[in-house]
Amino acid sequence: MNFLAFLTLLFALSFATTPSSETIHWLPHGCSASSSGGSHHGGGKVSMYELINFTPSQNAKVSYIFSTLEKKSIELAPNTATLPKSGVNNYHALIAEVSEDNRVYSAIYYIYKHGKPSQTSPTKLTSLQKVEFEIKPNPLPREHDRYSGSKEYSFLVTLDSKPQEIEVEFQTLNGTKKIYKSDANGVLKLTLPNDFKNVKHIRRANKASHFILSTKTTKNNKEYFTTLSAPYSVNPTNYWQSVSLGLITAIAGFIIGIFIYRKRKNG
Numbered sequence: 001m002n003f004l005a006f007l008t009l010l011f012a013l014s015f016a017t018t019p020s021s022e023t024i025h026w027l028p029h030g031c032s033a034s035s036s037g038g039s040h041h042g043g044g045k046v047s048m049y050e051l052i053n054f055t056p057s058q059n060a061k062v063s064y065i066f067s068t069l070e071k072k073s074i075e076l077a078p079n080t081a082t083l084p085k086s087g088v089n090n091y092h093a094l095i096a097e098v099s100e101d102n103r104v105y106s107a108i109y110y111i112y113k114h115g116k117p118s119q120t121s122p123t124k125l126t127s128l129q130k131v132e133f134e135i136k137p138n139p140l141p142r143e144h145d146r147y148s149g150s151k152e153y154s155f156l157v158t159l160d161s162k163p164q165e166i167e168v169e170f171q172t173l174n175g176t177k178k179i180y181k182s183d184a185n186g187v188l189k190l191t192l193p194n195d196f197k198n199v200k201h202i203r204r205a206n207k208a209s210h211f212i213l214s215t216k217t218t219k220n221n222k223e224y225f226t227t228l229s230a231p232y233s234v235n236p237t238n239y240w241q242s243v244s245l246g247l248i249t250a251i252a253g254f255i256i257g258i259f260i261y262r263k264r265k266n267g
Contacts, residue, residue: 024053025212025227026094026109029080031173047083049109051096054079058098065093067118067125083111088118091140095130106131106226110140129161133224135168135213138187147211147232149194155228157182159217168215172232188213194238206234 029048054060056078064072064083067090074081074094086092091110098105108130126136138156141147157164163186171177174195182188192211200206208231216225 022053023214023216023225023227024051024096024098024105024107025214025229026050026096026107027052027210027229031210046111049081049083049094051076051079051081051107054096054098058100061097063095063130065095065125065128065130067092067113067120067122069120069124069128086113086115088115089113090118090120090143091122091125093125093130097131102221103223103225104132106133106224108134108226108228110137110230112143129158131226132219133159133215133217133226135188135215135226135228137228137230146208147192147230149192149196149232149235150238151235152189152191155182155188155190155213157186157188157215159219159224163187164217166215166217168213170211170213172211173209192232194235196234199234199239201239203234203236208233 026049028046029050031050051060051062054076056076060076062074062076062081064074064081066072066086067088068086070086072084074083081094081096083092083094089112091112094109094111096105096107110125122140126138126140134157136156136158138154147153155168157166157168163184164182165184165186166182168180168182168188169177170180170190172193172195174193174197176193176195178190180188180190196206196209210229210231212227212229214225214227216223218224
C-alpha cells in the first residue's frame with residue numbers, strides 16, 4: 001500500500017468512527033461560551049432549555065423525567081423547552097429524540113431541583129433506559145458537589161441498556177476538544193479540563209461552563225447519535241485556594257526565618 005492510499009484509508013476510518021459534534025444537545029436558554037447561565041447542579045434555577053442544532057422542521061419528541069421517575073411530555077417552542085415544576089428535589093432528566101430517515105438523534109441533560117424529598121436515588125434515574133443509545137453519568141455528582149475542572153469522572157455508554165466499547169467526542173464551551181474511548185464494560189473515564197479564563201478569586205463570581213459528550217453507532221441499518229451535556233465549574237484548588245495556601249506558607253516561612261535570625265544573633 002502506497003503512502004497516498006494509506007492516508008486515504010486513515011481518513012475514511014477516522015470519518016467512520018469519530019462521533020459528530022454537530023448533533024443535537026441541550027443547553028440552558030441563552031447559554032454561550034461566555035455565559036453559561038446554569039447553576040452548579042445543571043441549571044436548578046433555570047426553567048428554559050434550548051435544543052441546539054435542532055430546526056423546527058424536524059419532529060422532536062421531548063420528555064422530562066422527575067426524580068420520582070414520573071414522566072411528562074414537553075412541547076418545543078420553537079427549539080426551547082420550558083420545564084414544569086415537579087415540587088420534589090434531586091436530579092431530573094430532560095430528554096429529546098429526533099428521528100430523520102435512517103438516523104435517530106437523542107440528547108440528555110440532568111438538572112438538580114430543590115423541593116420536597118423525592119425518596120428516590122439518582123441511580124434509579126440514570127440506570128433507567130431513557131433512549132435506545134445513551135451516555136449516562138456513572139454516577140451523578142452528589143447534592144452539594146458539582147462537576148469541576150481537574151477532577152476525574154466516570155460515564156457509561158449503552159445501546160439498549162448493553163455496554164458499548166466506542167469512541168466518544170468530548171468538547172467544552174471554553175474550546176477544549178478531545179476523543180476518548182469507553183472500555184469493554186462501556187465505562188468512560190475522563191478528567192475535566194480546567195480551561196477557564198479570567199478566573200476571579202471568589203468562587204461564586206465564576207460562572208460555570210458546559211461540556212458535551214457525543215457519540216454514534218449503527219443498529220439495523222440505522223445510525224444512532226446521542227449527547228450528554230452538563231455544567232462544570234472552576235476547581236478552587238487550581239486557583240485561589242492554592243494561591244492562599246502558598247501565601248500562608250510564604251508568610252510562615254518568613255516568620256520562622258526572622259525567629260531563627262534573631263535567635264542566632266542573640267546566641
